[in-house]
Amino acid sequence: MKDERPIGIFDSGVGGLTVLKVFRDRYPGENFIYFGDTARVPYGTKSEKTVVRYSMENSKFLEKFDVKLIVVACNTSSSIALDVLKREFNVPVIGVVKPGSLAAVKVTKTGNVGVIGTEATVKSGSYRKEILLRAPLLNVYEKPCPLFVPLIEEGWIEDEITMLVAKRYLSYFKDGKVDTLVLGCTHYPLLKSVIGKILEGVTLVDSAEETVKETAKVLKGNLDEVGIGKVRVFVSDLNERFEKIAEMILENRISIKEVSTE
């Protein structure tokens, strides 16, 4: 029998919609509740304590909708708050770091893996830990790219300046230092083409795909691939910027509701 309860997804803002998008494409019959904490975005430059508190509040909000599982689509939250959330909630909680790390381990041939993300994600060393747990002999190189999110939110995607910023950050990986690069922030898939041009031949790992696979595994494949499900999107601050980027990611218009979680 189908479990009609929705899947809950939260992110610090709009980036997690890239995860919702993959879920929807794959399992259109499922119901989804998305929450974006746009009133307090970004998380990636804030302290651990604050990120944990925000993540708890977001999960409590999703819990009200009787979700069957919580996806932490934010890499910063996944890096810092996942253990606390797993302990505090009765439904399975899935982050994006473990699936992304698994994919990187499977993909790399040279054993040299790069990770890019926010300052908080890189500082937490979460990807390094998850990767080395599975493959202790790999080399992991991490680099924070704090300007990628504001550049994407400004809409400068295929852009000369974004290219220069990416070249500066990614020069850390030059000369074949890595053969695999984990896009450790849900915004970054929007820069795939720019990053791909700079790091030619490097395999880019987008955690969204792997996170959806991990969810299917945890739910024992009990996911609706054919029906017509319902998506509800909530944010803590409704603004035009969110609507514009949401449309860009989801490739169609959605109705969004503002709520308070504080």
Add this chain to the structure above:
Amino acid sequence: MKDERPIGIFDSGVGGLTVLKVFRDRYPGENFIYFGDTARVPYGTKSEKTVVRYSMENSKFLEKFDVKLIVVACNTSSSIALDVLKREFNVPVIGVVKPGSLAAVKVTKTGNVGVIGTEATVKSGSYRKEILLRAPLLNVYEKPCPLFVPLIEEGWIEDEITMLVAKRYLSYFKDGKVDTLVLGCTHYPLLKSVIGKILEGVTLVDSAEETVKETAKVLKGNLDEVGIGKVRVFVSDLNERFEKIAEMILENRISIKEVSTE
């Protein structure tokens, strides 16, 4: 008799320290309470309702210290929340928009004034209104520069990429369109040298100076220019990034305390 009560200053984050700096240089004998809402920064991309709520909470925090006056050092808050704050609090509340506008009106010779700021500040039209209230025949040209704050926070000040970003934003003012440019965000004075190179001959108006003058006027000059006052700095999220930039702005180390205002 000297009024020993501190002056309260709040900002969405670290930028308002440029205002505190001018206050300290001018009136070292005064006591100051600074609050930076670093857990929820930035404000400039958020909605009016959210900015008003945050500004109220910040002012209530300052009120607990029995401040004699509140300075809203954040341009976004000054643009959107000042009227509400003036109504709700019993001490004088001074924003940065009116002083900045007054200065621009005094300085311009051609009558063409530019304003740069966050998206929310520009959208509010606050500078336009304040300038035209005083000089209805001036021409006001406004341009949001959302990447300036992240670039400054990344520490890319005298930088080739920052120069390119600035050139793109400021091309709006090229060919002598304006003779005066208001730096309508407390972070922007850190980019004075970059902006000055691109808009040669244009007078840059930094609201901090004018805001301090306005405060002195409201307090009838009753400010201590010679003593040794106390500065207390609070933030809603304590992180290294804040400490680094605070040191850059204040030109010395300060002790910072984390508090919750939610």
